[in-house]
Amino acid sequence: MMITAGIDVGAKTIKAVVLRDGDIVGKAMTLAGFDARESAEQAFSSALAQAGITVDDVQHVVATGAGRRYAPHAKGDISEVSSAVKGVIERHPAARTVIDVGAEEGRAIRCNEEGNVVDFALNEKCAAGAGAFTEAMSRALEVAVEDLGSMSLTSTNPIPMNAQCAVFAESEVVSLLHARTPKQDIARAVHDAIASRIVSLARKVGFAPEVVLVGGLARNVGFVDSLQRALGCAVVVPNDPEYFGAFGAALAARNV
DSSP: OOOOEEEEEEOOOOOOEEETTTTEEEEEEEEEEEEHHHHHHHHHHHHHHHTTOGGGOEEHHHHHEGGGGGGTTTEEEEOHHHHHHHHHHHHHHTTTTEEEOOOSEEEEEEOTTSOEEEEEEEOSGGGGHHHHHHHHHHHHSSSSSHHHHHHHTTTTOOOOOOOOOOOHHHHHHHHHHHHTTHHHHHHHHHHHHHHHHHHHHHHHHOOOOOOESSSSGGGHHHHHHHHHHHHSSSSESSGGGGGHHHHHHHHHHGOO
């Protein structure tokens, strides 16, 4: 029996996954907060408790994510690109394109039949291509971020969002509201704008079906709808999409 763990220290949340012989037996997520090290310890402890084991039972821990240096007990680390692909290929071997969109970063990754990374592109310098953009726009619209996706699906009049920067886009949203533009149409424009950014990354790497979407924004039905329209093909959204980085890291820990 082999027990491994992966810890994904993201900008907003920290995810931990515990595997027993490749099967998930424990997982947990916490907000990163001000002390990433403490939050990572909390997520890992919660995942261990769910698995009914202690840290002494874990053979290897591998970390990933922007803050992976804060992951406790890690004996190695892996890039966010590699961990996402490892996790996706394990569950969806037919995947040839992996799109991973979190709070602060979006990425498109092309992989081959062996599950190896062929090419990838990142959107790491602007929130307009990540989950933080939806949070900023929901504040401007004065709606809960959880409702933004379903609201956009009721839009009947697609409108363009011209601003390519989160700061200017917020001003644009306010102007649209003053012009009495329906909130659902603005919500769709927000998701279309993010999808446009991500699709430009996918085209850069030469995407091909099957396309699998992971990361926290995969739970946003409005973004999924916009992404599928922009790509012109179906997108697979697996269960627990935000855990695939930690899952991939835990898989990598089997080879440490």
